[in-house]
Amino acid sequence: MIIGFIGFGKVSRNLSRLIKSDDISFATSFEGRSPKDVSENIEVLDTFRQVAEKSDILISANSPKSALDVAKKYGKYAKGIYLDLNNISPDTTCEIANYASRFVDGAIIGKIDSDKPVLYISGKYADDLLFLDEFIKTRKISNKIGDAAILKMLRSTYTKTLSAVLIESSEIAKDNGLEKEFFEALSLTEGDEFKDKAISRITNTLNNSKRKSEELEEIIDYFDGEDLTMVKAALEKLNR
């Protein structure tokens, strides 16, 4: 079996490392780009079209911006499963699904280079990918394309509003001269890692506030009709 990658960044590289089987080989292409070093078990082809045609499973893992374009160009050449792993909205996912006959919606949750990332998949062809569970924990959510993308968005809803809460409460603690004690006292009940994790979330959010704001806007847009009091407050907070 051949697994092909369109886009050979962190996700694809780690997947090709995790999936170790004599029956599986990999293919990718650096068409139009400067080639990167890849390990021996990955065949580098001249074009993405060749990758699509040759693969039993074609994985699109490039960038949210190019995900739709990649599907439009190469989806039609995919003879097997087309698995999209880009960080895209549920709506874009459903649009992309039109360009490949056997489309699977996928989301990797947890750091891909950590011990235990999980691959969530949805769509009726998702069953054909459950064998991957041998290499990376793989969970089928449902037959509904978009569910994996929604799950990713739900996770992001929580983490982004949480970051806004952390920014606000630590700021008040700082203004009251009790920042150190604030993190220490919370670590008692939230776990030893609380402080480091909280500071990394705060820094990451403040350093990327424009992008985080846009992502919050997407969430508000997509979940329109839900009670989004906290999400809207988080957006307001970030826009200050």
Added chain:
Amino acid sequence: MIIGFIGFGKVSRNLSRLIKSDDISFATSFEGRSPKDVSENIEVLDTFRQVAEKSDILISANSPKSALDVAKKYGKYAKGIYLDLNNISPDTTCEIANYASRFVDGAIIGKIDSDKPVLYISGKYADDLLFLDEFIKTRKISNKIGDAAILKMLRSTYTKTLSAVLIESSEIAKDNGLEKEFFEALSLTEGDEFKDKAISRITNTLNNSKRKSEELEEIIDYFDGEDLTMVKAALEKLNR
């Protein structure tokens, strides 16, 4: 040395259990109430006034409502340290401090009946209580009465807004038929305990929404002048 308790509930009971020393004995009273069973090392006196007069350290641990009244009635009889452990606001703490000559502001963070609660103390007489560190982790914050109460309020600011975030995001997950997956996916990055802790927070907040709303109002009132976008949103959320 005698440690006296006004109020003999969970906190006092656990403190008398944690503080094990041949040099320390305990006293309390059930004046005007039906007496409870107490262990041998606790002397039960007829009146709270006697407890105050006899104690080297008098601990007020009853209820937020009665804390001020207790201080007014018995603070003047305390010959040694008066340690207030009630869950009261920084303002009330400073008011109470007027009724005892050697007042210490205290807050226990973490469950008192768990492995590692921490006693935070503030005020210039706090040093006299640092010996307690031998029995329960004890940390002096500053010489400023009110700082222990502020720390407690900061912790509560975080946990209460976090609960509102959990309520909102899990509700959206439920509406999208992905509640189970939502908790599972978050546990991957937030730790194995995430789900149980989150559900207990959500339930606890919804079952006590009136009291939680009042506490959020107190926070908004006390931290007036700070950016309270998330806290105010949490209050709005709970009031729905």
